[in-house]
Amino acid sequence: MWVITLTTDFGLRDAYVACMKGVILGIAPESRIVDVSHSVSPQDIREAGFLLAAAWPYFPAGTLHVAVVDPGVGTSRRPIAVVTEHGTFIGPDNGIFCPALQAMGRIEPQTGALKGAHGVELTSEDHRLKPTSRTFHGRDIFAPAAGHLATGVPLEHLGGAIDRVTTLDLPGFRRRGRTLEGAVAHIDGFGNVITSIPGRELPPEPVIRIGDATIQGLAESYQDRPLGALVSSGGFLEIAVRNGDAARRLGVRRGDPVEVLEAP
């Protein structure tokens, strides 16, 4: 029994996701397939990477994570699989796995060199659907790779080893004197604003500047304050509006700056 997760921008109207599941179940009938999201904004590699980085810590270590946000499908971008002790990642080498691999310390942030992880380029013709389309590698390359790995095919049968993967310039945080500087990393479906500043870096009495607002201190729950800051379920500084949409209230978008000062 293997768990296989899927993260795509294919949406839920079409049959694309179902085709991938059919291919997987045809090869590995006992696998359990879990959707992470198929509503990633079209071609938004960063959003998919954020979601996968949010999800993997809660899955069994042997889980196969397939992610297909793939504007470069059919070009020279490589199809890859990367095995770590926390899970295996299968998809295009376009940076989509960078947030997850960086969070688990399995790549050098600057170079993308793998550390304590094994990667291959998925070149094996024997482990693809035939004919292989130029436009749907999710179905023709990535789903079969997941299926074969789930049935016990060794990683090295799927292609030649790689030693680095493509990275993204992820929103991070830095200290400038007594100020922490970060950015909006994600806006969730409730409108909650999740930043790139880890909760463990926050001072005891933070003063947060974001959009047109200044927020004093941390809230205890979403109900605590009309506009509150708290540590998100993923461990980062989050801004929320009680029963409302914080991103709209603050007028912020992904990438916008966030500052945290220590109360004087």
Add this chain to the structure above:
Amino acid sequence: MWVITLTTDFGLRDAYVACMKGVILGIAPESRIVDVSHSVSPQDIREAGFLLAAAWPYFPAGTLHVAVVDPGVGTSRRPIAVVTEHGTFIGPDNGIFCPALQAMGRIEPQTGALKGAHGVELTSEDHRLKPTSRTFHGRDIFAPAAGHLATGVPLEHLGGAIDRVTTLDLPGFRRRGRTLEGAVAHIDGFGNVITSIPGRELPPEPVIRIGDATIQGLAESYQDRPLGALVSSGGFLEIAVRNGDAARRLGVRRGDPVEVLEAP
């Protein structure tokens, strides 16, 4: 093999639902997880309660129903599990289970006292994810509880017994002379208007007043009439427009009044 259903307002864009599924499969790999809905309107406890009350009768009796519409997460509202002979309900004690438990006669409508059902407050630290966040009990408390119950952990290991749950003031119906008075209980994705008046209470030739319309008699099918009344698949008076949106046509919203008279 246990079936576990999920009902939330988390939406399908984010990884929140997937995190819950990962936690469940990590504890109870053989469980079958079924989504009831993740598109409940944000913080709409009544809507979630309606959907769960519509779903549970069609699931095996041993099914574990996890529902997380939880605006009070992190406050003093209790996390609970209630076992009945028709299924087990796991989530916040905010009224979300009231429609299901009331329909199966397992609570006193006024007091919320449990009748022929066993409940606990989910206080066991050993059956939570650690660290336990203040903002995502779906992942940290309810999913683990479902997983542990699915693997056979006895209910009483999860916390101390409770004898009542929070209730909602649900739309009902009453007789006033020859008139039945009820309300719009739910508007479904087609725009069909489902009322709180049970089909079995209807007179042989009902005259229905709702919004700006008066409808004579019952239709045999959705195709039967341009604007028709029929008994819904859940057993309640329903108003539908042939291949159209009845709620928009009638201009009604949840809670609006519905009257049924007997044809003279």
Add this chain to the structure above:
Amino acid sequence: MWVITLTTDFGLRDAYVACMKGVILGIAPESRIVDVSHSVSPQDIREAGFLLAAAWPYFPAGTLHVAVVDPGVGTSRRPIAVVTEHGTFIGPDNGIFCPALQAMGRIEPQTGALKGAHGVELTSEDHRLKPTSRTFHGRDIFAPAAGHLATGVPLEHLGGAIDRVTTLDLPGFRRRGRTLEGAVAHIDGFGNVITSIPGRELPPEPVIRIGDATIQGLAESYQDRPLGALVSSGGFLEIAVRNGDAARRLGVRRGDPVEVLEAP
């Protein structure tokens, strides 16, 4: 272990899909249920037919495909099941299976006569949910039929044999001199325009006229050109805009004409 797919227009807000899954798992606990789509446009039999025809080739041959876009529920339209060597199709006899059965050569396009396929009308009272509603045969007739077939009940126990099914007037293609004439068959969630012209019929250097555009030659990938034509993952001529919405750019809708000429 049987795979059962579901294709409906029930949407993801309501509990309708979950009710069907509960019924299936109650009868056939070991079945694997895969959603093809529940976001078919309301009452759009053609769209559901297109999606199912796109999905079935990627599922194991024994898969049970349940499709419920059923504006005629409760009328005289027949509930049916059709078994082929590529899969079994269960739903209303309203043409929804026509695209799949025609693509696999299992019906006469004009008459709907079955060829090398066995069909029944689902009349057996013993294999329905009781009471059987007039408005939700997905739950009360089709889900039970799938569950019973998955547990090994012979097809002929479910009802009397039928020898033809309802057909749709599907968009095809024809040659007129050196010109191929077809139509827009589907617009996917990215806005890609999928036509009814098979890729194998295209001349080496096609000139494509669609909406207000003329497109010269075929692209190699979605990135290749700002507005490109290519062979879709399903094998048909497709028009796409790089990282954009081709249907909006071209101003086309399903059914609009497409012409392919040979470059002079």
